[in-house]
Amino acid sequence: xxxLSEPLPTPPPEAPPPPAPQPEPEIILRTQGxxxxxxxxxxxxxxxxxxxxxxxxxxxxxxxxxxxxTLRMLMGILRPDTGDIELMGQRVRRVGAAxxxxxxxxxxxxxxxxxxxxxxxxxxxxxxYPHWDDARFHHLLHxxxxxxxxxxxxxxxxxxxxxxxxxxxxxxxxxxxxxxxTAGLDPVARREFxxxxxxxxxxxxxxALFSSHLVGEVEEVAHRIGILHEGRLRFQGSLDxxxxxxxxxxxxxxxxxxxxxxxxxxxxxxxxxxxxALVLFGTPGDWANSPFAPETVETLSLENIFLAYARRxxxx
Amino acid sequence: xxxxxLVKEWREHRAAWLLLNLLLGIVLFLLLRAQKDLxxxxxxxxxxxVPAVFLSTVxxxxxxxxxxxxxxxxxxxxxxxxxxxxxxxxxxxxxxLGAAVLLLPLAAFLLYLWNRARAHEDVSARFLLxxxxxxxxxxxxxxxxxxxxxxxxRYRNPLYIILFISAVTLDHLTEFDLFKAxxxxxxGSDFAFERQRVPWDDLLPCWALIAGAVALCFxxxxxRDGTLTELFSQKMSHREKVFxxxxxxxxxxxxxxxxxxxxxxxxxxxxxxQTRVKKSAIQVGAGVGFPRERAQALSERLARELLALxxxxxxxxxxxxxxxxxxxxxxxxxxxxxxxxxxxxxxxxNLSAPDFDVRAFExxxxxxxxxxxxxxxxxxxxxxWLLDGFTTWWAHRSGQEYRLPVRAAVASRExxxxxxxxxxxxxxxxxxxxALAARGVRALHTRLxxxxxxxxxxxxxxxxxxxxxxxxxxxxxxxxxxxxxDGFSEEELLRGWSETLREDRETHAxxxxxxxxxxPSLSLVAESAETFRLEHTLQAAEGQTRPPRYALxxxxxxxxxxxxxxxxxxxxxxxxxxSGARLPLGLARGDRWLFVVQVESETLGCPIRLLxxxxxxx
Numbered sequence: 001x002x003x004l005s006e007p008l009p010t011p012p013p014e015a016p017p018p019p020a021p022q023p024e025p026e027i028i029l030r031t032q033g034x035x036x037x038x039x040x041x042x043x044x045x046x047x048x049x050x051x052x053x054x055x056x057x058x059x060x061x062x063x064x065x066x067x068x069x070t071l072r073m074l075m076g077i078l079r080p081d082t083g084d085i086e087l088m089g090q091r092v093r094r095v096g097a098a099x100x101x102x103x104x105x106x107x108x109x110x111x112x113x114x115x116x117x118x119x120x121x122x123x124x125x126x127x128x129y130p131h132w133d134d135a136r137f138h139h140l141l142h143x144x145x146x147x148x149x150x151x152x153x154x155x156x157x158x159x160x161x162x163x164x165x166x167x168x169x170x171x172x173x174x175x176x177x178x179x180x181x182t183a184g185l186d187p188v189a190r191r192e193f194x195x196x197x198x199x200x201x202x203x204x205x206x207x208a209l210f211s212s213h214l215v216g217e218v219e220e221v222a223h224r225i226g227i228l229h230e231g232r233l234r235f236q237g238s239l240d241x242x243x244x245x246x247x248x249x250x251x252x253x254x255x256x257x258x259x260x261x262x263x264x265x266x267x268x269x270x271x272x273x274x275x276x277a278l279v280l281f282g283t284p285g286d287w288a289n290s291p292f293a294p295e296t297v298e299t300l301s302l303e304n305i306f307l308a309y310a311r312r313x314x315x316x
Numbered sequence: 317x318x319x320x321x322l323v324k325e326w327r328e329h330r331a332a333w334l335l336l337n338l339l340l341g342i343v344l345f346l347l348l349r350a351q352k353d354l355x356x357x358x359x360x361x362x363x364x365x366v367p368a369v370f371l372s373t374v375x376x377x378x379x380x381x382x383x384x385x386x387x388x389x390x391x392x393x394x395x396x397x398x399x400x401x402x403x404x405x406x407x408x409x410x411x412x413l414g415a416a417v418l419l420l421p422l423a424a425f426l427l428y429l430w431n432r433a434r435a436h437e438d439v440s441a442r443f444l445l446x447x448x449x450x451x452x453x454x455x456x457x458x459x460x461x462x463x464x465x466x467x468x469x470r471y472r473n474p475l476y477i478i479l480f481i482s483a484v485t486l487d488h489l490t491e492f493d494l495f496k497a498x499x500x501x502x503x504g505s506d507f508a509f510e511r512q513r514v515p516w517d518d519l520l521p522c523w524a525l526i527a528g529a530v531a532l533c534f535x536x537x538x539x540r541d542g543t544l545t546e547l548f549s550q551k552m553s554h555r556e557k558v559f560x561x562x563x564x565x566x567x568x569x570x571x572x573x574x575x576x577x578x579x580x581x582x583x584x585x586x587x588x589x590q591t592r593v594k595k596s597a598i599q600v601g602a603g604v605g606f607p608r609e610r611a612q613a614l615s616e617r618l619a620r621e622l623l624a625l626x627x628x629x630x631x632x633x634x635x636x637x638x639x640x641x642x643x644x645x646x647x648x649x650x651x652x653x654x655x656x657x658x659x660x661x662x663x664x665x666n667l668s669a670p671d672f673d674v675r676a677f678e679x680x681x682x683x684x685x686x687x688x689x690x691x692x693x694x695x696x697x698x699x700x701w702l703l704d705g706f707t708t709w710w711a712h713r714s715g716q717e718y719r720l721p722v723r724a725a726v727a728s729r730e731x732x733x734x735x736x737x738x739x740x741x742x743x744x745x746x747x748x749x750x751a752l753a754a755r756g757v758r759a760l761h762t763r764l765x766x767x768x769x770x771x772x773x774x775x776x777x778x779x780x781x782x783x784x785x786x787x788x789x790x791x792x793x794x795x796x797x798x799x800x801x802d803g804f805s806e807e808e809l810l811r812g813w814s815e816t817l818r819e820d821r822e823t824h825a826x827x828x829x830x831x832x833x834x835x836p837s838l839s840l841v842a843e844s845a846e847t848f849r850l851e852h853t854l855q856a857a858e859g860q861t862r863p864p865r866y867a868l869x870x871x872x873x874x875x876x877x878x879x880x881x882x883x884x885x886x887x888x889x890x891x892x893x894x895s896g897a898r899l900p901l902g903l904a905r906g907d908r909w910l911f912v913v914q915v916e917s918e919t920l921g922c923p924i925r926l927l928x929x930x931x932x933x934x
Contacts, residue, residue: 038543077397078541100400107398111391115328127320128400 025052027086028175028207029074034083036069043069045231046083051175051207056198058222059211062310066231067211068108071179074209075105088174101129104168104176104206108183110160114153118146118163122170129171137170144196158189165193169200176201176208182217194221215303227309234309235281239302246305247287249278250296262286267308279308317409318401325413329382336378337421340370344425350904360433361447361508367425368451368503371418372458379414379459384466388549397542407537411463411530418455426451443511450507450515453522454499460529467536469548474560478567485571498522582636583660591619594626596634596660603641605668614639614667617674618681625682625710628770629778635688636660637681641667648673648747648922650680651883661688673921679711679750686777694777699794701737704746705753706773709761712754720758722827723751723920725820729828734810738879745914746882747922755820756813763812768802775801827919833860836913836927837896840903840934848903848933852913853896854926862892867923868899869912873930880910903933 029051036044044066051057061067072078074085076095085092087099095103112121118141126132141148144162152160161181168176178197182190198221201208212218218225219239227235235242246266253276259265263282271277279300282290287297300308347366387393387410396406426447433439465472487494496504501518536545552560588599589612600615602608618637626634637660645651647669653662661684665677683703686694694703712720727748732740734756741749761769775797795806821828835855840848850870856862869885890897903909913927 075398077394097400097402097405100398105398107394109394111395113324113328113392113395114390120327124320124324125399127323128318 025055027051028053028088029209030086031070031074032084032086034070034073034085035081036073036078037081042231044073044080047228047231047233048236049209049226049233050236051209052224053174053207054201054205055223056201056208056210056221058218058225059209059228060213060215060218060225060306061211061228062213065213065228065310067213067228068179070228071105071177071209071211074177075103076100101131101171102173102175104171104173106161106164106168106176106178106181108179108181110152110157110164112152112160112163115151117149117151118155118166119148121152121163121167125167126170132171134170136172137166140166140169158185158193161185161189161193162196165196165200169204169206172204172206174207176206178208178210180211180213182212182214190217197221215306219302227306229310242305243299243302244284246279246281246300246308248298248300248304248308249280249292250275250298251278251292252276260286260290260292263290267311279305317412318405321396321401321406321409322413325383325410332378332382333417336375340367340375340421343370359437359508360429361426364422364426364429364447364451365503365507367422368454371422372454372499375418376414376455376458376462379417380462380466383410383414384463385469385472388467388469388545391546391549393542393546403537403542404534407533411460411533414459414463415456418459419452422451422455423448440511446510446514447508449519450502453519453526454502457499457522457526457529460526460533464529464533464536467533467545467548469545470550470552470556471548471560474564477564481564481568481571498525580655580657580659583638583655583658583662584636585638585640585662588638589615591615593619593623594631594634596636598622599636599638600667601638601640603643603668605643606641610667611641614674618678621678621711622682622685625685628710628773629686630774631689631778633689635685637685638662639667639681640664643668645669645883646887647671648676649883650677652684661685675711676747676750676922679708680746682707682710689778698735698737699776701734701740701753701756702776702794704737704741704750705755705757706777708750708754709757719921720751720754721820722824723748723922724755724817725824725828726831726917726920726924727752728817728821729831734813742879742910743925743928745912745923745925745928748920748924752817755816756809759812759816760809763804763809764802772797772801827917830860831917831924831926833857834863834915834926836866838911838913838927838929838931840931843902846905848905850899850901850903850911851896852890852899852911853894854890854892854913854915856892863915865889865891866913866915866926868897869910869914870899870901871910873908873910885910885912905933907933909933 027050029049031047031049034044034047034049035042047066047070049057049070059067059070069078073080074087074095076097076099079094085095087095088102090099092099113124116124122134122137122141126134126137138148140146141163144166146159146163146166147155152163155163165178165181168178181197182193185193194217197208197210200206210218210222222239224236224238225242226233237245250271253270253274259278259280263280263286266279266281269277269279290297344363344366347363387396393406397403426444430439430444465475468475483494486492494500498518498521502515502522536548539545582596584597585599585601588601589608590597590599591612592598598615598619600611600618602611618639622634622637625631640662642651642664643666645664645666647666648671649666651664653664655662661681663681663684666672686703686707694700708720727744732744732752734740734753737749737753740752744752760772764772776794798804798806798809833856835857836852837855838850838852841851842848852868854862854866866889868888868890870888871880871885873880888897888899909931911927911929911931912925914923914925916922917924
């Protein structure tokens with residue numbers, strides 16, 4: 001992970017009195033130096049993730065950034081080349097069947113047995129989870145509006161995804177891993193899916209790791225996000241921190257100023273009017289101490305921040 | 317093993333497996349019904365070979381497809397992998413379940429046979445264990461192979477083709493008899509009879525192969541977290557298809573180009589009289605009623621005749637020939653033995669019979685020699701009449717063909733079709749069909765003249781066979797040879813032949829009239845709903861005398877049975893009577909039989925088939 005993806009310092013409180021000490025949030029999942037290569041290509045390169053209990057963690061990245069590989073390693077489907085995974089306090093090199101019983105997984109593509117109905121799938125899957133709640137499964141099918149007796153081959157993409165969610169939630173897993181679950185869904189189905197996810201997570205107090213390449217939907221449901229680019233985690237933290245920390249500065253191309261200490265370059269872009277646009281990362285304190293005139297600094301939308309991270313290597 | 321996965325597999329595949337078992341059950345039921353007298357034939361346990369062969373091939377392929385190919389083809393293994401299941405557990409469950417599905421029907425049938433056999437024979441625990449090992453091991457081998465092939469996804473079908481070609485090539489090119497080793501040997505002819513010896517030599521390689529295949533299965537499933545099997549299960553790209561097609565074609569071409577038959581030692585008949593010709597031994601055994609002097613004389617005669625034939629046709633080599641005198645055979649029946657480990661021709665004949673016809677025997681022997689030398693190429697139906705005709709003509713060449721015209725006249729009394737020669741030969745028998753064909757050869761000889769005729773015969777009958785597929789494609793057809801070499805069409809040949817036969821019939825009209833006056837008939841009479849008896853008569857036309865006796869030849873036809881050789885026919889000699897006679901056999905409904913009614917003819921010096929009929933019993 002680059003310097004930008006190091007855990008970010010919390011902005012120091014200024015005038016107000018110190019707040020009452022908050023209890024340390026429980027870490028439900030932590031990875032250290034997670035790496036996986038396919039032949040010569042490092043799909044995931046030293047990723048350090050940290051998920052806190054009860055949060056929705058948005059895992060952002062372009063297609064091919066390494067999100068699915070990371071999630072498949074977290075699900076034990078792939079074995080990391082190097083790195084460790086700490087799941088609910090248990091440190092393992094590879095997630096095994098015992099750990100998987102505490103995980104719910106919705107994959108990018110729902111490959112169910114085409115001859116099974118939703119109920120049959122539930123019956124089959126229930127055999128693998130000691131805490132399977134059949135009443136909850138039926139309830140979820142009802143809530144999600146999934147036909148119980150129709151074969152999975154006859155279900156639409158959106159309904160299959162909802163069925164996948166019902167299957168993943170019915171054993172009440174503490175951690176839910178969703179790999180681009182809304183990819184391929186129409187806007188209405190996507191909206192429904194996100195509402196249900198948010199509602200379930202809030203009501204059940206579950207933690208969700210939600211990958212996507214759509215900034216809008218992550219912004220909508222996530223408490224914290226991680227931005228993955230070319231296998232490396234470029235940022236991890238809350239949305240607010242991200243918004244406050246990343247800004248764009250306009251400088252003269254002919255006389256570029258050195259980047260002040262405390263700020264780091266995310267992306268450099270040449271503008272048509274002979275200026276340079278520098279996207280920089282820094283704490284609010286660093287920004288306050290920077291020499292840039294306020295009129296040259298602008299805040300960015302989450303989407304533009306994501307673009308700056310995702311396109312960094314292209315044009316910087 | 318995972319119970320939930322087992323339940324899922326059972327629910328997914330139960331209908332298919334029940335169907336498979338139903339099919340097997342029907343086959344076994346029919347076999348059991350067809351062989352009611354199994355106990356008399358040896359051992360009921362011989363029937364266990366049928367499900368063993370079925371389950372180790374068709375069954376294993378089918379189960380492999382259901383359990384492995386479908387899972388990976390539909391990519392549902394990705395769904396399983398996301399569940400709290402490890403890959404080894406998934407594979408173990410599938411392998412164990414597949415083995416159980418295949419072994420259970422086998423075990424059930426073995427129990428049934430044991431129950432049936434114990435009333436008649438002493439079935440020891442050791443024997444049952446031996447049977448289980450010998451039947452179960454090939455099934456497990458088949459299953460492990462097809463499970464492995466299933467994991468190879470899109471490459472499994474090319475693999476089957478390449479393995480098949482390799483096996484055939486290996487068997488053809490080397491001394492190693494693949495089809496008598498390993499699983500083939502376990503299910504071999506002593507399967508139901510070996511009660512003591514454990515066939516370790518065949519069991520151990522099979523077990524090693526099973527272990528290897530299972531290890532490879534695990535290796536494939538675990539290698540790179542199953543990404544390899546996932547990759548294999550995807551469809552073949554166009555480029556890959558072209559590559560595989562080229563690979564297989566190249567492989568086939570290479571194997572056929574290398575098509576050199578394996579070397580075998582010439583057959584040696586101990587204590588036989590022998591004469592050497594062209595480095596080959598012509599051996600004739602002596603026996604009761606056939607003393608050494610006669611054996612030596614026959615050996616010299618055959619050597620002389622074979623040398624002449626060889627010179628005429630320009631044969632580069634002659635095979636070793638061994639002749640065994642067998643008194644139990646009819647004088648006009650000659651048998652060729654099948655040699656497994658030696659090279660050459662071994663024939664059996666009743667050499668001491670008073671009516672043994674040495675020329676007919678020579679014609680038979682020349683035919684077998686030419687088949688051997690051409691490696692069977694001369695047996696292609698379009699030229700078989702030429703083979704039969706030439707060998708008969710050659711055996712009767714030095715002015716000894718006085719009986720051929722009358723035989724040919726009788727043979728052609730109802731017309732014939734040279735292009736359907738196998739049918740013609742079955743209808744007429746070897747003697748008359750040989751004469752008929754010999755007249756065609758004579759017509760050809762007359763039309764072409766000696767030099768051209770000899771060259772043509774050399775080209776068709778004596779040319780070393782082309783190699784493999786290439787040889788087959790480049791093999792010239794008779795019609796094109798005649799046209800290209802001699803400017804002579806096949807139709808002209810047939811016309812000339814027909815003209816010769818017409819003259820023969822005119823010359824021997826009296827004999828034809830006599831034959832036409834004999835009226836054989838066959839009728840099936842139901843004895844029960846499922847069994848019939850055959851009644852047969854031979855009536856003579858008014859003014860004609862009935863022959864003193866006739867023979868009913870019969871043979872039960874197996875499925876897809878092609879030509880029935882004369883020595884395969886059973887015989888019932890009968891004195892003709894007004895009431896007719898009955899074949900002392902019960903005929904089951906649905907069976908197919910070949911029935912032939914024939915009479916001996918002194919004039920012709922060979923039997924005349926008055927009727928030859930393939931009949932389905934119903």
